[in-house]
Amino acid sequence: MPWQCRAKKIFTQFLLSARENDGRLEFKLIWNNGSIMGLLSKQQNTWLASLADWQKFALAALLCAAMTLIAVPLFGHLDLANIVMLFLLTVLLVAVTLGLKPALLAAFLSVALFDFFFVPPRFSFAVHDAQYLITFAVMLAVAIITGELTAGLRRQADESDTEAMRTRALYEMARDLAGTLTVEQIAEITRKFQRQVLNAEATILLPDGTGGLQPCVGQEAARLQIEPRLAIIAFEGGASVNCSQLVDSGYAVLYLPLKAPMRVRGVIAVAPVDGDADRLLGQRERLETMASLAAIAIERVHYVDVAQNTQVQVVSERLRSSILSALSHDLRTPLTALVGLADSLTVSKPPLAANALETAEAIREQAERLAGLVGNLLDMARLHAGEVTLQKEWQPVEEVIGASIKLLGRALAEHPVKVALAKDFPLLEFDAVLIERVFCNLLENAAKYSPPGSPIEIAVRADEGKAEISVGDSGRGFTPGNSHPVFEMFVRGEAESTTPGVGLGLAISRAIVEAHGGTISAANRPQGGASVSFTLPLGNPPPVIEEEIAHEALGLEHRP
Amino acid sequence: MSEAATKVLIIEDEKQIRRFVRAALEEEGCCVFEADTLAGGLLESGKQKPDLVVLDLGLPDGNGIDFIHQLRAWSDTPVLVLSARSHERDKIQALDVGADDYLTKPFGVGELIARTRALLRRQSRGGEAATPLIAFGDVQVDLARRVVTRGSEPVHLTPIEYRLLCALLANTGKVMTQRHLLREVWGAASVESNHYLRVYVGHLRQKLEDDPTQPKYLLTETGVGYRFQP
Numbered sequence: 001m002p003w004q005c006r007a008k009k010i011f012t013q014f015l016l017s018a019r020e021n022d023g024r025l026e027f028k029l030i031w032n033n034g035s036i037m038g039l040l041s042k043q044q045n046t047w048l049a050s051l052a053d054w055q056k057f058a059l060a061a062l063l064c065a066a067m068t069l070i071a072v073p074l075f076g077h078l079d080l081a082n083i084v085m086l087f088l089l090t091v092l093l094v095a096v097t098l099g100l101k102p103a104l105l106a107a108f109l110s111v112a113l114f115d116f117f118f119v120p121p122r123f124s125f126a127v128h129d130a131q132y133l134i135t136f137a138v139m140l141a142v143a144i145i146t147g148e149l150t151a152g153l154r155r156q157a158d159e160s161d162t163e164a165m166r167t168r169a170l171y172e173m174a175r176d177l178a179g180t181l182t183v184e185q186i187a188e189i190t191r192k193f194q195r196q197v198l199n200a201e202a203t204i205l206l207p208d209g210t211g212g213l214q215p216c217v218g219q220e221a222a223r224l225q226i227e228p229r230l231a232i233i234a235f236e237g238g239a240s241v242n243c244s245q246l247v248d249s250g251y252a253v254l255y256l257p258l259k260a261p262m263r264v265r266g267v268i269a270v271a272p273v274d275g276d277a278d279r280l281l282g283q284r285e286r287l288e289t290m291a292s293l294a295a296i297a298i299e300r301v302h303y304v305d306v307a308q309n310t311q312v313q314v315v316s317e318r319l320r321s322s323i324l325s326a327l328s329h330d331l332r333t334p335l336t337a338l339v340g341l342a343d344s345l346t347v348s349k350p351p352l353a354a355n356a357l358e359t360a361e362a363i364r365e366q367a368e369r370l371a372g373l374v375g376n377l378l379d380m381a382r383l384h385a386g387e388v389t390l391q392k393e394w395q396p397v398e399e400v401i402g403a404s405i406k407l408l409g410r411a412l413a414e415h416p417v418k419v420a421l422a423k424d425f426p427l428l429e430f431d432a433v434l435i436e437r438v439f440c441n442l443l444e445n446a447a448k449y450s451p452p453g454s455p456i457e458i459a460v461r462a463d464e465g466k467a468e469i470s471v472g473d474s475g476r477g478f479t480p481g482n483s484h485p486v487f488e489m490f491v492r493g494e495a496e497s498t499t500p501g502v503g504l505g506l507a508i509s510r511a512i513v514e515a516h517g518g519t520i521s522a523a524n525r526p527q528g529g530a531s532v533s534f535t536l537p538l539g540n541p542p543p544v545i546e547e548e549i550a551h552e553a554l555g556l557e558h559r560p
Numbered sequence: 561m562s563e564a565a566t567k568v569l570i571i572e573d574e575k576q577i578r579r580f581v582r583a584a585l586e587e588e589g590c591c592v593f594e595a596d597t598l599a600g601g602l603l604e605s606g607k608q609k610p611d612l613v614v615l616d617l618g619l620p621d622g623n624g625i626d627f628i629h630q631l632r633a634w635s636d637t638p639v640l641v642l643s644a645r646s647h648e649r650d651k652i653q654a655l656d657v658g659a660d661d662y663l664t665k666p667f668g669v670g671e672l673i674a675r676t677r678a679l680l681r682r683q684s685r686g687g688e689a690a691t692p693l694i695a696f697g698d699v700q701v702d703l704a705r706r707v708v709t710r711g712s713e714p715v716h717l718t719p720i721e722y723r724l725l726c727a728l729l730a731n732t733g734k735v736m737t738q739r740h741l742l743r744e745v746w747g748a749a750s751v752e753s754n755h756y757l758r759v760y761v762g763h764l765r766q767k768l769e770d771d772p773t774q775p776k777y778l779l780t781e782t783g784v785g786y787r788f789q790p
Contacts, residue, residue, distance in 0.1 A: 329618060332644050332665055337576035339666035344580040347669050349587065364668070371666045391783070394755040396762050398773040403780040419773040423766070427755055433648055433783040544759045 053101075060094045060102035064109040068117055080118055084135055087114050091143045099154075100147030107143030111136045169197040170289060177297040181304070186297045187216040190268065193290060199273050200280055203252070204294065205231050206266040213267055224271055225251040231267045238264050240288065244277035253277045256287055258295035265298045320385050324378065331374045338367040376504040379437065383511040390434065390515060394427040394541050397460055397469065403432075404439035411444055414452040415473075420459040427541040428467055434512045435536075441505035442471040442532050450475030450529060465538050466518070472531035477524035509534070565591040566680060569610035571601035571627065572642065573620050581614060584669045585676065598622040605631060612680055613639045615659070617650050625653055632658040638679040642667075648783035655737045655784070662735065662784075678733035694729050696777045696790040699768050701729060708768075715767050720745060724760050725768075728778065728788035737785040761786060 051059070067090045071083050087110040095103035115125055119132050127133065173193045180186050187204040194202040203224045205213040213231050227246060234241040234255035242254045252269035259265075268291050272280040280287075342364035346357060382388050398421055405417050439458075446456045450473035457472045506522075513520045513534045520534040568590045572578045575596075582592045593608050595601040598619045605613060613631065617624035628639055641654045641662040651662050661675050692704035700709045706722065708715040717725065727744045728736065736744075738754050746756065761780075765772040779787045 328644065333574050333577070336642075336666040337574060337580065339668060340577060340580035340584075340672075343669040344583050347584070347587070368666065395758045399758060399762065399780050400782060402772075402774050403782045405774050406779060407782075417774065419771075421773060427759070436782045542753070542755055544756060 056098045056102045057105050060098055060106040061109055063090055063094055064106055064113055067110070068113045072117060075118060083118055084114060084139070088139060088142055091139060092146050095143055095146035096150050100144070100151050103143045103147035103150075104140075107140045111139055114139075166197050166286065169193060170286070170293075173290065174293050177293055180297055180301065183216055183298055183301055186294055186301065190290065190294045194270060195273070198270075198280065198283055198287070200270050201252075201273055202268055202270045204258070204266055204268050204298075205235075206298075207235070216266075224269060225249070226269050227251050227255075230255045231269060235264055235267045240284070240291075242281055244281065247272065247275055247277040254280060254284070254287065256291040258291055258298060260292075260295040260299035262299060265295050265302070268294060317385070324381055324385065327381075328378050331378070332371070335367055335371040335374060339364055339371065342367060373504070376441075376508055380504055380508050380511070383508065383515070388434070388515070390431040392429050392431050392516075394429050395432060397421070397425065397428050397430075397435075397467065397536075400430075400432050400436050401439060401458060404436050404443060407436070408440055408443055408447075412447055412456070415447045415450065416455045417443070418455055418457045420457065422461075425460060425467075426462070426538060428536050429539055429541070430516055430536055431512075434515075438509040438512050438534065439471070441509050445505055445532070446471055446473035446475070446530070449473060454529075462538060463535075466535040467538055468533055468535050470531050470533035472525050472529055474527075474529040477528065477530045478522055506532070565589060566612070567591050567593065567608055567610040568612045568614060568676070569593045569595065569601065569604050569608060570614045571595045571598070571604075571619065571624070572614070572616040573597070573618075574616070577616070577642075580669070581672065584672055585614075588673060588676070590676075596620075598624070598627050601627055602630060605635070605637070609635075610637055611683060612676060613637055614642065614676070615639055616642045617647070617654060625650070625657055628654060628657045628659050638683050640675055640679060651784050652737050652739075655735055656739065660734055675733075682733065694732075694790070696788075697768075697770070699777075701725065703729070710768060717764075717767065720760055721763055721767070724757075725764055728786060732788055732790060735781050735785050735787045739785075741785065 064087075067086055071078075071086055074083065091103060091106045091110055094106040112125070115127060115132070115136070116123065120128055170193075173189060176189045177186060180189065183204075183206065190204060191202050194200045201224045203226065204216040205226065206216050208214040213228065213235060215226070227243070230241045230243060234257045238257050238259055240254060240256045243251075244253050247253050250271070252271040254270040256268045256270065257264045257266075258268060270280065270287060342360050345352060345360035346364065351357065352360060398419065401419055401421075405412060443456060450456070454474040458469070459472070460467060460469045462468075506520075509532075510520045513536070517537050518535040520532065522530065522532045525531045566589070568585050570578050570581050570585075570592060572581070572594075573596045578594050578596070582594065585592050590612075593604050593610065595604045596619075598621045601613075601615070601619075604610075615624045615627060619627070624641065628641075631637065631639065638660040639654075639658065641651065641659045642665055643651050643654070643662055644665050654662065660679055663671060663675060692702060694701045694703065698711050699715070701707075702709075703726065708717055708722070708725070723745045724741065727741055738757055742754070742757050745760075746753075761778060762772065765775050765778050769775045769778065777789055779789050781787055
């Protein structure tokens with residue numbers, strides 16, 4: 001039996017809610033009554049709701065007339081008190097089904113009919129016994145009280161119906177949002193919800209990256225006017241802002257921040273379609289729930305984007321890196337063979353003729369230079385591809401200077417290198433392999449652009465939290481006023497020159513130094529010649545605990 | 561003659577590189593064998609028992625480091641690794657698993673011969689006790705008496721400096737990775753404090769080199785470690 005099931009369900013629901021929520025027992029009781037009334041009214045709604053007011057009154061009158069027809073034959077068999085009960089029942093039924101006003105009509109009609117047909121003297125409105133006046137008063141009171149009660153309950157039922165509908169809509173919105181892939185979809189769903197459920201117009205505003213807020217793509221067409229300052233206040237303050245005066249000029253009245261777990265993702269501006277700002281502000285709690293649902297969806301979409309981008313980046317980086325290493329291998333292998341084969345000619349026995357020997361040496365030299373260029377190009381490609389991760393360690397700078405000088409070997413044979421460096425200069429944190437490249441490039445340049453036999457000077461000094469390292473030569477120096485472009489790729493100090501090189505060295509040096517958080521600059525020295533200086537941050541080197549028994553442990557006199 | 565000749569195995573996939581390495585080593589009087597794959601190299605090294613292996617790290621059928629691993633399981637034949645610049649990590653790894661030295665590509669015949677000679681010399685000295693007296697520049701080190709003199713003046717070294725010097729001298733010509741030196745001098749606990757090693761090498765250079773910024777004997781292999789070259 002459906003009604004039994006329903007009753008059982010309502011009863012259980014009532015018990016459950018009472019147990020869970022003692023403080024709100026009363027409310028739940030009303031709620032459940034509301035549900036009953038809701039059910040009732042829903043069944044009647046089919047035809048009762050369609051009745052106009054006059055039809056309701058007519059129906060009430062008809063019911064009273066019918067009751068009189070039923071009661072008249074019973075006169076004589078029943079007490080007058082019981083006949084009154086029948087009329088009372090009629091009033092009650094009308095009150096429950098048709099509402100307060102038809103019930104009042106029914107009450108007056110019942111009193112009149114009862115008086116006319118049953119109260120002696122019959123068939124007249126005169127009343128002999130004054131006590132019947134009490135009967136009339138009770139009937140009226142019953143009609144009014146029942147009508148009021150029913151109307152109240154029905155109102156509650158209607159409200160809870162609307163409430164349920166809105167909650168359902170909110171759930172549906174949450175469900176729809178869970179499936180969205182773009183912010184535009186989120187904006188559209190939010191807008192639909194606002195229009196259908198709250199009879200309001202809404203626009204989502206997203207930060208445009210320059211401190212302002214812009215309507216989400218695809219929503220520009222919305223006729224909603226936005227007051228940007230209020231939107232910014234809501235966005236930055238993370239609290240909703242409202243201004244109901246704006247409603248008349250067609251502006252959005254409520255600006256809700258889209259507060260997601262990580263941060264505020266934007267603002268949603270809402271305006272009532274019917275111009276009733278107070279109604280909308282009364283729905284604030286619901287609006288805030290909706291805003292946080294939208295915010296979470298936007299954040300989810302954002303992180304999906306981030307994850308996708310990262311994946312694309314990882315794949316493209318892997319590709320780039322594998323291309324680079326393949327290129328590096330394929331270019332270096334023949335160069336290694338070339339250098340080695342040419343070199344083996346120069347040392348072959350019996351020795352080659354002087355002429356051929358010179359050629360073999362030239363081949364070797366050229367191949368080595370080519371290898372150097374390829375190395376520079378690959379380094380540059382690596383640095384540009386962002387593939388280089390710095391292996392920074394604390395170390396004395398003189399070590400890498402010494403290693404660079406040793407590495408260049410023959411190229412520096414004609415230039416004595418002087419190093420000016422304080423004995424207790426602090427350790428610096430850098431990637432030794434890369435800074436060695438910088439020194440090699442600078443020293444090679446210095447040697448290339450200065451006359452044979454002239455010294456190359458390296459000076460290291462500390463200056464305001466950074467170490468400044470300069471490499472100076474005694475050559476012609478840079479063309480004045482043109483010192484910066486030499487750090488660009490393929491720019492050389494002397495445009496038309498027989499001195500070899502493609503100008504990658506300084507560009508690589510700059511990339512390396514900047515990756516270390518330093519700067520590089522070129523200048524001409526007052527005493528003549530060029531000087532390239534770069535800086536490295538000094539930082540806080542880790543302490544080195546010196547041995548305590550430093551100077552006595554070892555020595556000639558301590559041993560037998 | 562062929563009985564006594566030094567046997568060298570070249571494992572390298574590029575034919576032209578094999579060719580000039582072979583020519584250079586044969587010039588030195590070595591008997592040269594070749595392999596162009598890792599598997600072939602293992603086979604040859606088992607068959608020929610070479611006195612030296614010249615190994616390219618990038619082989620078509622595997623990483624040279626795996627080769628060193630497998631070779632070290634049964635042989636202490638010196639291994640000279642050929643590797644490209646900017647592959648410092650590969651070099652360190654190769655040295656750590658037992659390679660003896662490396663050459664950065666491209667390299668000249670002179671360098672190749674110098675390295676192989678140094679490795680073969682150390683190999684032929686084998687287990688017999690090295691002389692307790694080592695001299696480089698104007699520095700004399702008497703390992704037996706634990707005395708270091710420069711010119712005629714005694715040089716005072718702290719215990720750590722002395723241990724570090726000994727570790728370097730004991731492996732003349734060989735690259736010692738930073739890890740290796742740290743473990744040998746400071747013990748296993750301090751393998752992370754690389755800057756200690758650098759500071760102490762700096763001390764040694766200041767005490768033993770003419771120009772500490774341009775050392776002649778205690779050389780830096782940037783990104784890899786140090787080498788003592790008399």
